[in-house]
Amino acid sequence: MLDYYHEPYDGLTSSTAYGKPSPTPPRLLPENEGVLNDNHSPVESDPARDQLSECSGEAIPNGEEDSIDHQESDLNHHAIRTNDSPMLHYPAQKSLPKPQTVEDRYNLERLHRILGDPQSSHEQIYNAYSQLPSPRIEFLSDRKRHDLLHRLSVIEIKSKKAMLRYLSVVDDVQGASIPLKNSEWSSAIAYAGRCFARVGASQVESALHIWKDMEQEAGVRSGTTTFNILFDIATKAGKYVLAEMILKEMNVRKVEYDRFSYVGFIYYHGLKGDATGVRKAYRDLVEAGAIVDTTVMNCVIVSLIRSGEPSAAEQVYERMKRMLREKTGHTVPSSDWREARKASRELDKAFRAMRHDRQQLDRLQAEQCLAPNLRTFSIFIDYHVHITGELRRIAALLYEMQHLDIPLNGRIFIKVFQGFARHGGVKYTSWTTQRLETVWEALVQALDEGVEGVYMMKWMVIWVIRAFARCCGRARALQIWEELRSRWKVADEEEKGTVEHILRDVLDEASPERRHE
Numbered sequence: 001m002l003d004y005y006h007e008p009y010d011g012l013t014s015s016t017a018y019g020k021p022s023p024t025p026p027r028l029l030p031e032n033e034g035v036l037n038d039n040h041s042p043v044e045s046d047p048a049r050d051q052l053s054e055c056s057g058e059a060i061p062n063g064e065e066d067s068i069d070h071q072e073s074d075l076n077h078h079a080i081r082t083n084d085s086p087m088l089h090y091p092a093q094k095s096l097p098k099p100q101t102v103e104d105r106y107n108l109e110r111l112h113r114i115l116g117d118p119q120s121s122h123e124q125i126y127n128a129y130s131q132l133p134s135p136r137i138e139f140l141s142d143r144k145r146h147d148l149l150h151r152l153s154v155i156e157i158k159s160k161k162a163m164l165r166y167l168s169v170v171d172d173v174q175g176a177s178i179p180l181k182n183s184e185w186s187s188a189i190a191y192a193g194r195c196f197a198r199v200g201a202s203q204v205e206s207a208l209h210i211w212k213d214m215e216q217e218a219g220v221r222s223g224t225t226t227f228n229i230l231f232d233i234a235t236k237a238g239k240y241v242l243a244e245m246i247l248k249e250m251n252v253r254k255v256e257y258d259r260f261s262y263v264g265f266i267y268y269h270g271l272k273g274d275a276t277g278v279r280k281a282y283r284d285l286v287e288a289g290a291i292v293d294t295t296v297m298n299c300v301i302v303s304l305i306r307s308g309e310p311s312a313a314e315q316v317y318e319r320m321k322r323m324l325r326e327k328t329g330h331t332v333p334s335s336d337w338r339e340a341r342k343a344s345r346e347l348d349k350a351f352r353a354m355r356h357d358r359q360q361l362d363r364l365q366a367e368q369c370l371a372p373n374l375r376t377f378s379i380f381i382d383y384h385v386h387i388t389g390e391l392r393r394i395a396a397l398l399y400e401m402q403h404l405d406i407p408l409n410g411r412i413f414i415k416v417f418q419g420f421a422r423h424g425g426v427k428y429t430s431w432t433t434q435r436l437e438t439v440w441e442a443l444v445q446a447l448d449e450g451v452e453g454v455y456m457m458k459w460m461v462i463w464v465i466r467a468f469a470r471c472c473g474r475a476r477a478l479q480i481w482e483e484l485r486s487r488w489k490v491a492d493e494e495e496k497g498t499v500e501h502i503l504r505d506v507l508d509e510a511s512p513e514r515r516h517e
Contacts, residue, residue, distance in 0.1 A: 097138055107131040108139055115147050125151055126165045137172040145173070146181065153187035156337045163195035185214040186226045193233035204237045224250075224258050231261075235268045243268060259290040259348040263299050270303025275312070278303040289354075289361045291347040293368045294320070294333050295340065298375045305383055317372060317380065324371040324404075333373045374409055377401050381412060385419040391430040394419065409453040413443050414460055420467035433471050440464070440480070447487060456488040458495055465503050469510035477510055 099105040111128040114120045129148060132139055140148065152166045170188050173180055180188075193199060193207035211230060214220050222230075227250045234243040250257075262285035269277030282300055286292065297320060304313040333340070347364075354360040377397050384390045384397075394416065401408065416439055424431035443464075446454040461484050469477040481503065 096141060099133065099139065101133075104133050107133075111140075111148075112144065115144065115151065120151070122152055122155065122162060122165060126169075129169065135172065135176055137169065137176050137178065145178070146184075149173075149180075149184050149187070153184075153190075154338075154341070158191060158195045160195050163191040166191050179218065180214075180220070182220055182223060182226070185210070185218070185220055186222075186229055189214070189226065189233075190229045193229065194236075199233055199236035201237065201239075204233055204239055204242070207233050222253075222255075224255055224261065227255055228258070228260050228264055231268070232264055235264070235271055238271070240268075240272065257288070259285075259351045260344075262288060262290050263296055266296075266299050266303050270299075270306040273307050275304060275307035275309045278307055289358055290351050291361065291365055291368060292370065293343070293347060294370055294373050294376065295344055297370055298373075298379060301376065302379055305379070310383065310387075313380075317376060320370050320372050320376070321400075333369055333371060372404070372406075374401075374406055374412075377406065378409070378412060378415070381415050385415050385422065389419070389423045389431075391419065391423075391435070407451065407453065408442075408446065410455055410457065410460060413439070413446075413454065414463050417460075417463040417467040421463060421470050424467065424471035431471070436467055436471050440468075456484070458499055461488060461499055462502055462506075466506050469506050474507050474510040477507060481507075 099108050107128070111125075111132065114124055114128045125148065129136060137145060149166070149169060152162070152169060155162050167188060170180065170184070173184075189207045189210045192210050193203045196203060207230065211222070211226070214226075215222060227246055231243050231246045234240075234246060262281065265281040265284065266278055269275075269281050278300065282296075285296065290296075297316060301313045301316050304310070304316065333343075347368075350364055351361070354364070377400070381394055381397055384393050398408075398412075401412075420431050420436045420439070423429055424433070424436060443454070447456070464484060465477050465481055468480045
């Protein structure tokens with residue numbers, strides 16, 4: 001249990017509202033079997049470092065994009081500010097060239113409309129930008145150019161495709177000899193280092209190369225955010241000496257830590273398996289006056305699990321639930337990543353402004369909701385899927401999600417199907433064919449009802465087929481594949497080809513039929 005829990009903000013209550021209905025959790029166990037009693041104690045286990053996805057923020061089973069890399073020590077959800085370095089003075093923008101044809105004028109106006117729509121996707125924005133005549137970037141005003149780069153930098157989960165889009169625009173900017181802002185350089189570094197599920201030496205090298213260009217070629221000095229990103233990338237790559245060097249450089253330059261810095265230190269010690277370091281980093285965060293919210297507590301939980309202390313992580317979770325019951329007037333934090341990102345940025349902004357006013361910080365801390373959210377449940381479900389195999393505990397977590405009005409997300413479904421693929425298909429397992437069919441029916445219902453956050457995606461398809469191939473055999477897996485294919489409208493042929501290649505291997509290895517009920 002954490003010894004340094006901030007006491008003034010005990011409490012909270014449940015219940016929150018969402019735009020679309022939440023599916024009822026699939027019944028994995030008989031009535032009342034999944035409900036915990038007060039004496040429940042989790043199985044003690046030393047988690048394997050390379051098996052945890054949600055709990056590590058680093059290793060994702062089979063490399064899928066579905067993991068808590070969006071936890072990313074919860075440093076991903078704040079992509080980049082502009083006020084963490086001295087103000088730079090850019091030259092006045094020269095007059096903009098005018099499109100020469102009706103089509104070019106239409107395409108420029110279309111890009112402006114799409115940028116003005118907050119619901120526009122990255123793909124829509126980039127495709128509209130790509131339709132401009134060369135040199136594309138020079139047709140945009142300073143404001144529109146910064147807006148374009150900002151919109152392409154804000155994303156829930158970084159991917160190779162998103163990175164290529166962003167860096168393509170950065171190349172256009174540099175090719176036109178237009179300076180980049182500090183925040184735009186920082187986003188480029190973040191993309192280079194975080195666009196893959198696993199962060200390795202090549203990602204570290206790419207990030208450092210861009211950092212070198214930023215400081216030595218462009219003359220833009222790094223601020224807190226840039227160093228946070230570099231530290232996070234080095235940490236995830238297991239380059240702990242480099243991470244320490246980055247901290248030393250921050251100290252030499254007298255760059256102040258922000259709230260995200262302290263969260264990163266907690267996560268760093270978790271990746272090293274140092275539970276004592278996790279507790280000390282949390283204490284340092286509290287003593288610095290940084291605001292503790294659910295994001296911070298989720299990082300503590302992840303880090304304790306990584307450090308081989310799942311029981312301590314469970315105690316933190318139980319404390320969060322108790323605080324929710326004891327205090328009225330609060331609701332479970334929204335599961336929407338954009339809202340979470342906005343809230344985190346606001347808390348960091350407040351910490352910077354009130355750093356030396358502890359009375360104001362304490363008042364703000366007392367207002368925070370430390371209730372478990374979707375991320376919290378995702379961490380524990382992932383842990384039980386990959387380490388303990390406790391279906392009973394997963395069923396209890398799904399029940400508690402329902403009780404707190406936290407809607408099931410597509411990634412939660414994926415994790416449960418992962419559990420059947422890992423633990424099903426053998427005698428005396430609790431991961432039975434009947435329970436798999438129940439989860440499948442719940443997924444189909446959620447898809448049919450258009451539940452927010454539940455949709456067909458690459459790794460959903462793959463893990464559903466793997467689960468049925470393992471538990472039921474090839475024949476039933478092929479039936480499920482036909483139904484999935486009718487529901488999955490894939491525009492990306494490369495993605496479709498990848499899925500079909502993986503599924504061929506899965507089905508080839510599956511037995512014709514399995515019965516282990």
